[in-house]
Amino acid sequence: MKKIIFIILSVCILNTLEVIGQCNAEALSNQCIPKLAAGFNFLKSYKIEKGGKDYVEYSYVFTKGTQYMINICAATQPTDGIVVSLFDSNRNKVATSKVGGQFVAAIAYPCNTTGIYYIQYTFDGSTTYCGGSALGFKR
């Protein structure tokens, strides 16, 4: 019987901890907007919060001749192991923010082809699995 009570209490404590440690991805995505480089116009902010999948994904139609910037904001470190990768409409990877073990907080992508692009966030050694991101553009 003691074991049962212990299990029940553990479940409830874990649930409470989950609530305490809730991810405020919206605040982090808002923090990212002013961090877009000068000259970039804000388009979208994205919440990065690990759910059922190993990644978080959004999509947007990029336009030829336009340069896009996507940045990452996290609570603990600049990127907290969050990596943004960009895939074209055929799912070819065209950009990533992690190269040679280095995490970069922003990517700038001058688009040569109009089409749907998939903006995918993955977690590589992340401690919070929580972050925000902003998308901007300039001609």
Add this chain to the structure above:
Amino acid sequence: MRIVIIGLILFLFSACGSGKKTDEQAFLEGLDSTKTEGPSISEEVIGSILDQIPSPLEISVLLKESGKKYNAGYLNSPDNTSKYNSNYKKALNLGVYGTDLGYTNIYEQNQDGVKYMASIKELANGLSIGQFFDIETIGRLATNSKNLDSLLLITTQNFNTINHYLQTQGRANLSVLFLTGGWLEALHITCETSASNPDNKELKETIGEQKIILENIMLLLSFYKESDQNMASLLADMEELKKIYDKVNITYTYKESTFEIVDGVMVIKDNSTSTIDITPEDITNIRNLTTSIRNKIIS
């Protein structure tokens, strides 16, 4: 007793869960919703497609950066709001005016911009979303051209919030109309500008590229064709536009991109290329039909 305890544990696990659905679950449940009235797919899926639609502001920036002059004659009159009595017309023209406001903002035509702000506020109030359009802040920023960046930022944020709110309130149909109106107005402005600059290749390509966005808009409208007669009619108009766009060919050649890190930013060099085959006749046909559809919307 053991069964009761196991049942209690299972109940706690399910009750204490986060309650989040996976995308797959949401998608399947969305498909199931065809049994009831409303869209034939989940609003979550609709939201993800809506998110793809590019901001009309991008086209206004293109026009300004390529040296095209401001022309208020391309825009819908801000005095037309009294014509829009249904939610259908209000949502469509909220999008039209949103694009017009972006165009006036980019060209720093603040006097015109203030008129569009008032029209947007009126339509937004009519749709019970006026609280998300901060006309006081936007109006104050519009009085000084030094505030252009802030003006564009606040306006974009307001429209994003409106879209998000509509989707969370189960009114994604209005979001679809809002984005459709905004897109069509941007296409109209581009076509009119192109007609005045017939040799401009960039404008022709921009018109051709809209084929991709048209397909998304048609997909969104198709979700409501059974439940909303107005949206079905608008879809029929878009299908006619699609017939012209079917003659436009977009070819894409993928080549792996390269990169360098500059000041902490990964700067990508896109080595892929694309070509857009569109004839002057296609442009004329697109322009004429766009004008015709737009006239139905703004009248």
